Amino acid sequence: MKLSQGVKMAWHSVYSQKLRTLLTILGIMIGIASVTVMVAIGNGTAEQVKSQMQGLGTNLLTANVVGRGAVTSITLEDAEKIADIDGVSAYAPVISGSVTVKYGTTTYSASVLATTPSFAEVREYSVAQGRFIKEIDGAFAQKVAVIGSEVAEELGMSNPVGEKITLDGVPYKVVGVLASKGSSTTGSNDNIVIVPIQTARVVLKTDAIRTLYVQAESEKRVDFVQTMLEFHLQTFFRGDEDSYTVFNQADLLKTITEVSTSMSTMLTYVAAISLLVGGIGIMNMMLVSVTERTREIGIRKSLGAKQRDILFQFLVEAAIIGGLGGVIGVLVGAGGSSFAGKWMNSPVAPSVDIMVIAVAFSMGVGVLFGFLPARRASKLDPVEALRH
Amino acid sequence: MSAKQDQQCLIRLENIYKQYEMAGETFNALDGVSVTVNKGDFMAIVGPSGSGKSTLMNVLGCLDRPTSGTYYLDGAEVQKLRDNKLAQIRNYKIGFIFQQYHLLPKLRVIDNVELPLVYRGMSARERRERCREALEKVGLGDKLHHLPSQLSGGQQQRVAIARALAGRPPLLLADEPTGALDSKTSREVIALLKELNEAGNTIVLITHDPSVAAQAKRVVRISDGRLTEERNEAS
Numbered sequence: 371m372k373l374s375q376g377v378k379m380a381w382h383s384v385y386s387q388k389l390r391t392l393l394t395i396l397g398i399m400i401g402i403a404s405v406t407v408m409v410a411i412g413n414g415t416a417e418q419v420k421s422q423m424q425g426l427g428t429n430l431l432t433a434n435v436v437g438r439g440a441v442t443s444i445t446l447e448d449a450e451k452i453a454d455i456d457g458v459s460a461y462a463p464v465i466s467g468s469v470t471v472k473y474g475t476t477t478y479s480a481s482v483l484a485t486t487p488s489f490a491e492v493r494e495y496s497v498a499q500g501r502f503i504k505e506i507d508g509a510f511a512q513k514v515a516v517i518g519s520e521v522a523e524e525l526g527m528s529n530p531v532g533e534k535i536t537l538d539g540v541p542y543k544v545v546g547v548l549a550s551k552g553s554s555t556t557g558s559n560d561n562i563v564i565v566p567i568q569t570a571r572v573v574l575k576t577d578a579i580r581t582l583y584v585q586a587e588s589e590k591r592v593d594f595v596q597t598m599l600e601f602h603l604q605t606f607f608r609g610d611e612d613s614y615t616v617f618n619q620a621d622l623l624k625t626i627t628e629v630s631t632s633m634s635t636m637l638t639y640v641a642a643i644s645l646l647v648g649g650i651g652i653m654n655m656m657l658v659s660v661t662e663r664t665r666e667i668g669i670r671k672s673l674g675a676k677q678r679d680i681l682f683q684f685l686v687e688a689a690i691i692g693g694l695g696g697v698i699g700v701l702v703g704a705g706g707s708s709f710a711g712k713w714m715n716s717p718v719a720p721s722v723d724i725m726v727i728a729v730a731f732s733m734g735v736g737v738l739f740g741f742l743p744a745r746r747a748s749k750l751d752p753v754e755a756l757r758h
Numbered sequence: 759m760s761a762k763q764d765q766q767c768l769i770r771l772e773n774i775y776k777q778y779e780m781a782g783e784t785f786n787a788l789d790g791v792s793v794t795v796n797k798g799d800f801m802a803i804v805g806p807s808g809s810g811k812s813t814l815m816n817v818l819g820c821l822d823r824p825t826s827g828t829y830y831l832d833g834a835e836v837q838k839l840r841d842n843k844l845a846q847i848r849n850y851k852i853g854f855i856f857q858q859y860h861l862l863p864k865l866r867v868i869d870n871v872e873l874p875l876v877y878r879g880m881s882a883r884e885r886r887e888r889c890r891e892a893l894e895k896v897g898l899g900d901k902l903h904h905l906p907s908q909l910s911g912g913q914q915q916r917v918a919i920a921r922a923l924a925g926r927p928p929l930l931l932a933d934e935p936t937g938a939l940d941s942k943t944s945r946e947v948i949a950l951l952k953e954l955n956e957a958g959n960t961i962v963l964i965t966h967d968p969s970v971a972a973q974a975k976r977v978v979r980i981s982d983g984r985l986t987e988e989r990n991e992a993s
Binding site for chain 2 (some may be wrong): 372379382385665666670672674678679752753756
């Protein structure tokens, strides 16, 4: 018998039992669909987090200072010493706090970051209008501010550069507006006001530096810079390692990748279990089908069907049932993913690889679990079978 | 047996035994059957139920192997062949006509008729041609796309005959072909078989109905697994 004829015959049998086929493939279908949806959501989230992290720059190190005893922070001069490492391209100490911004009669609450001009480079901000803060602003403790795009919008400033605003009652002159960066896991990047670090005492009532951003020249130097940075901090805090923490973007990225990998491993197990359950369903249905079709098998054998013709026909039927479950499951999953994405407002990234693998495996499961019934059919004695 | 006789002979059974174990006792369903069927014969095998009729039919049809004895079909010894080889013999050498028609209910008439050819691996075009031809021969050239359930019993049996003819086998084996039909339709089916025999087909027919057997050229009787010649017009 020719291959195409066998497939056609098998398709005919599967098609003529629509309801039963549908019920049989339901298990595989649901399993494949749910895995497709979960993988899409998982991938989407991981990709989003990754792109945000990359937005921060993978060369960036963040040192947070908690302090020890009387020394709970560092000064501008300390920061300069601590960041004096080979391979550092820029560093920016930050004093942060929350203030009420007022423009005319409009008030708005925003975070203030008192920092140095290199902050823009380190955190990869660019200016949409006007200019960023400059060394000279700091040197003369000028009360100038660069505002985030969201702040400008919330205050209703159509042309902010040159306008006066007050930060907790202290008047500042807006010299620039930042280009929008969107939001990340740590909140909005556009809801900030940047002022020279020398004016921190005026607005934030403190000049204690708790955050120090350090940018390495290249990704290769990140590890070296991190080691040196930790060494300098350790020296500064006289060996107390609890006084500071240093974050490395690359490490964080790695952690996220690990989490998403272990999640996909888990999903693979879920898929495997649902395929196993579905496979048992196929085997059950095929066994019933062989019993019901004993006479048909007898007729086919009397007309000259060989054992392998019958085996092949039933195996192909099982493969079609399995594959159909996979295909419908993937389609439902793809639909479900985009629905879930809209509903939960989270990004989804359906994985084509997973879909192809899912369909292939479903067919494989069909063949595997269809083998026993198909073999039983092929071994039937034609005389006995015809008597049915 | 001379070479000339050998050429004429389609079936030769020599001392065929078929034994079954029943409740510890050995039971001879076929008890030393020897018979020769020539090409172009129309032979009826008659006998009551339990006489070994069906067993003989199964052996003749290569659906079952005898316990001992030799069976020559179309010049080849077939009693020792493996299952796959027997399937091939059935496919090429034998056209079955069953009492219950044994059509596949979900396949259209033409798809039923082409089944033996499908297992032969024949191309679709050739199959269609042969099936059309066979169905026209039985007078059902206009029912190609009907389902068996849309046809009468007599028509279904004619589809089964067309299926048996489609492979152009040297032997047509009919097991109670009129057993499920009324007398008028039976006569039509038997007339069709006679016609096919006159056109050169060798037919072996199993029946318990004397009026059906009367239409054959030759009648053998089976009882308790033994054959006796009853009538042979040829001899």
